[in-house]
Amino acid sequence: MTRQEATRTQRIPLNRDRVLRAAVALADSTGIDALSMRRLAQELDVVPMALYKHVANKEELLDGMADAVVGEIDPPAAGPDWQRVVRGRILSARQVLLRHPWAVRVIESRTGPTPAVLAYLDSMAGTFRDGGLSADLTHHVMHAMGSRLLGFSQELFDTSGPSGPPDPGLAARHPNIAELAATAAHDGGSTVGGGCDDQFEFEFALDLLLDGFENLRRQGWTSARKA
Amino acid sequence: MTRQEATRTQRIPLNRDRVLRAAVALADSTGIDALSMRRLAQELDVVPMALYKHVANKEELLDGMADAVVGEIDPPAAGPDWQRVVRGRILSARQVLLRHPWAVRVIESRTGPTPAVLAYLDSMAGTFRDGGLSADLTHHVMHAMGSRLLGFSQELFDTSGPSGPPDPGLAARHPNIAELAATAAHDGGSTVGGGCDDQFEFEFALDLLLDGFENLRRQGWTSARKA
DNA sequence: TTGACGAGTGTACGCCGTACACCTACGATC
DNA sequence: GATCGTAGGTGTACGGCGTACACTCGTCAA
Numbered sequence: 001m002t003r004q005e006a007t008r009t010q011r012i013p014l015n016r017d018r019v020l021r022a023a024v025a026l027a028d029s030t031g032i033d034a035l036s037m038r039r040l041a042q043e044l045d046v047v048p049m050a051l052y053k054h055v056a057n058k059e060e061l062l063d064g065m066a067d068a069v070v071g072e073i074d075p076p077a078a079g080p081d082w083q084r085v086v087r088g089r090i091l092s093a094r095q096v097l098l099r100h101p102w103a104v105r106v107i108e109s110r111t112g113p114t115p116a117v118l119a120y121l122d123s124m125a126g127t128f129r130d131g132g133l134s135a136d137l138t139h140h141v142m143h144a145m146g147s148r149l150l151g152f153s154q155e156l157f158d159t160s161g162p163s164g165p166p167d168p169g170l171a172a173r174h175p176n177i178a179e180l181a182a183t184a185a186h187d188g189g190s191t192v193g194g195g196c197d198d199q200f201e202f203e204f205a206l207d208l209l210l211d212g213f214e215n216l217r218r219q220g221w222t223s224a225r226k227a
Numbered sequence: 228m229t230r231q232e233a234t235r236t237q238r239i240p241l242n243r244d245r246v247l248r249a250a251v252a253l254a255d256s257t258g259i260d261a262l263s264m265r266r267l268a269q270e271l272d273v274v275p276m277a278l279y280k281h282v283a284n285k286e287e288l289l290d291g292m293a294d295a296v297v298g299e300i301d302p303p304a305a306g307p308d309w310q311r312v313v314r315g316r317i318l319s320a321r322q323v324l325l326r327h328p329w330a331v332r333v334i335e336s337r338t339g340p341t342p343a344v345l346a347y348l349d350s351m352a353g354t355f356r357d358g359g360l361s362a363d364l365t366h367h368v369m370h371a372m373g374s375r376l377l378g379f380s381q382e383l384f385d386t387s388g389p390s391g392p393p394d395p396g397l398a399a400r401h402p403n404i405a406e407l408a409a410t411a412a413h414d415g416g417s418t419v420g421g422g423c424d425d426q427f428e429f430e431f432a433l434d435l436l437l438d439g440f441e442n443l444r445r446q447g448w449t450s451a452r453k454a
Numbered sequence: 455t456t457g458a459c460g461a462g463t464g465t466a467c468g469c470c471g472t473a474c475a476c477c478t479a480c481g482a483t484c
Numbered sequence: 485g486a487t488c489g490t491a492g493g494t495g496t497a498c499g500g501c502g503t504a505c506a507c508t509c510g511t512c513a514a
Contacts, residue, residue, distance in 0.1 A: 013461075013462095014461080014462085036500080036501065036502080037501080037502060037503080038500080038501075038502085046462070046463095047462065047463050047464075048502085048503085049462075049463070049464080049503075049504090049505095050461075050462050050463075052503075052504095053460075053461055053462075054461095057502075057503075058501095058502065058503090105335075105336075108332075108335070108381075109332075118397075118401055118404065119400075119401065121401075121404060122400075122401035122402070122403045122404045123403075125403035125404055125406075125407055126402075126403040129403060129406070135406050135407055135409075135410045136410050138403075138407060139407040139410055139411055139423075140427075140428060140431050140432075142407070143380070143382070143423065143428035143431070143432065144428070144431055144432035144435060146380050146381045146382055146432070147381040147382075153370070153373050154335075154373045154374040154381040155370070155373055155374075170345075173346075173349075174345055174346065174348075174349035175349070175353075176349045176350075176352035176353040176356060176365075177345065177348060177349045177352055179352075179356075179362050180352055180362060180365060180366040180369070182362075183362045183363050183366055184366055196366075196370065200367075200450075201367060201370035201371070204367050204370070204371055204450075205367075205370065205371035205373070205436075208371060208436065208439045208440075208443075209432075209435065209436070209439075211439070212435045212436075212438070212439050213435075216435075223427075223431075240492075240493095241492075241493085263469080263470065263471080264470080264471060264472080265469085265470075265471085273493070273494095274493065274494050274495075275471085275472085276472075276473090276474095276493080276494070276495080277492070277493050277494075279471095279472070279473095280491075280492055280493075281492090284471075284472075285470095285471065285472090
């Protein structure tokens, strides 16, 4: 059956939402690098240019994908303890990003905040404010969290993926790293980044920051940099 | 003078170093997106394929560029106060990355740590260890710092570049963000990210983390996650 | 009946990275 | 000095990319 015939019989018309969903699914299954307009069109059984009736260009497609992912993050739980609310939501965001590993790079590469990100940040700021942090402190706190707000910790390199054979000279050249790797090898990981419990590392830093924020709040911290 | 004639007269032969330096310069001046093998070859007055005698492919070129940039970071200062040593070096790294804004994305996109990054991390780990942090704590501390070790804070979106006209409905839709923007508008910035003192934000988070680490060290903190 | 319009099509252009075969100048070897 | 291996630069070509632009065609309002 050619595309023409399919048109005549039954054909769900394309729309922006179907395009975005297909794009997310394709990125999930084949990786973001394999996501091209042509490949996506093929997936939707449509000619590449058809996509451009629904998204202005590839950048806007990526914007939409980022928003779709951010939209998956749980709404904030209710509760009197702002640290718990923030913590829970950020860990939810982290789960979302673990489901869509490509999304980290896509979100980072947006030049401006997309609507869903903006809404998320606004909501998160509200949680801090409701928790008793001043607007001033909230502002700096959100900066300090950076991308951690969205659940990714920005490691220096990708620890997943196949790591080559361990470099025998590495320990000699980098004794400190070797030592750290040794302490981290609690379950057999042997490479630099391997054998780490990413979830533990993420929560370690998160809690350190949240506790630091709470301390500043209690002290009535205020930035002293006004002109 | 054609390329041929230039060859006959005087022609500095290409080598890996010249290629990398030219690539860094080109990225500095025209941005990383405009850096293509073809464009780089043109800059060196050479045919594109000539580059492949000196770098295996574009990825390896980017690896080399990342290493070149990381190599610009100051060596650690001497001193008894580990917090000051770490702080100073990270702020040096930050200056380097401000000189080469494209480097953040390039470093992030490497799939594994390049030699210079590895050396830098090893040296940094040594500073923590010399400061009295246990190998265990040092490990988690380095994870907690993440890319901040290299001087970038991973903001959620790029606050440089031209921001469009301020959205009049934004304040209504996102009251909390609007409030934060208002408190931050100490020198006339009007957009969400604008008007922030990036250096202040960076040091705020950095010091918060360093102080947190020092507290853990004093308490003799140890991870309780062993099996 | 017509005619505007929205959705999908087809073709084409100029980029990109790079495989592969080639040439050419040079330094070592006999 | 003739020979030859080799390193470095060249030229051509391929497949893929994003997307501009002109088109067709089915639907529906007037």
